[in-house]
Amino acid sequence: MKRLRPRATRDHAAVRQIAGWCLQYPDEAVLGKLGLLRACLDEIAGPGRDELRRTVAYLEQGDPRELASHYIEVFDRKPRRTLHLSWFLDGDTRRRGETLAALRRFYRTHGFSPAENELPDFLPVILEFAAAADPGAAGQVLSRFHPALELLHRNLSTVDTPYRDAVTAVLATLPAVPAPIPADPPAELVGLDPFPTGAGGGR
Template sequence: MQQVLKVISLLLTYPDQELHGAIGELRTAIGKAPGISDTHRKLLDKLAENIGALDLYDAQERYVLLFDRTRSLSLHLFEHVHGESRDRGQAMVDLMAMYEADGLEVGAKELPDYLPLFLEFLSTKDGPEAADLLGQISHIVVAMRGRLKKRKSVYANAFAVLEGLASGKPDAALVRELLEMPEDDPSDLDALDSIWEEEAVTFGGNAGEAECGPDRLQRQMRAHQRKPEDGAMVQNG
């Protein structure tokens, strides 16, 4: 499972020259990855093949239109659960602390809730823990898969596999709430600028206490920051 999560993390990053040139290696890794079904293997291979077959400029343009200019398809997890709320800042701090507690270094230009980064973190965990953490964002994964499928995007394949790897079932009400969000027009740059300007995030200790994200993930992030003598443990329920 760890190898598959790492591959998906790479496939969901911006397709630069390095990624484009490594598609052959990624397809080989997909073919050899243990712990996934043939169906999931084929879905990921099709996505990798598609990215590699496109002209690099076309692959990059498609990626930007999908994930950078479409709020409802944002690859930043807390965009979907916190939006413009100031709670997003505290959630960012907690997630960063969770990464740092496990020795994962995050670049200065990266936000901790970026899905490929979160998947890279999960790829360092054992299977059950990774599946549990993935299950806690499964409502976002399912909603994004639905939106991408509606657009007939091959990127839906990655989210279908993530859904299959996650433990448990997503909350149907949360999925429905996310799918009810209005779709953005990636060609309307003025409207997009207005949205992002309204959603400036306070990334620091002055942000409010996060209430969702989802709650279990929030509790686990908190648990990673507690000292051993506090007797804190990650809860599963």
């Protein structure tokens, strides 16, 4: 018999899954799921639910063209608000390529294959994995990128955007104290260790 996850673990997984959808570009596929996401929020309790309710309500009530414009303005105009989290830890260095390659290997080790057109450090991809993976594997990925999430959250605080609530919801599922948060992405090949590949390494 398959063991059920504890309620808190299931709720955390649901928060991460819903936040991952909310943080994608608001195309027809995303907007078409909002009713389902709202219904899922009704089934969970605990940290992150209220913040995601606000994000879902914003997406439901917004004009699609204005939603798309706002998303691009928030996430695509400034690197400091990018959803590609390895940028916060590695900057534009060769180390970032190493991180992305190691993250892909880690995903494969745990039976997860992101879409070919998405980088593995894209926050909705990370959250999709974290929602589906076992708690240990999810914890490894989220712990690695916890400082990046804190930096993204801090930078979103400088603009008026409901997307900050979605990132707040994700942080609410994590331990209160993250690893040290860098002030700026590194410009040289120094800094944090590459992403751990976990048991089994590559294929």
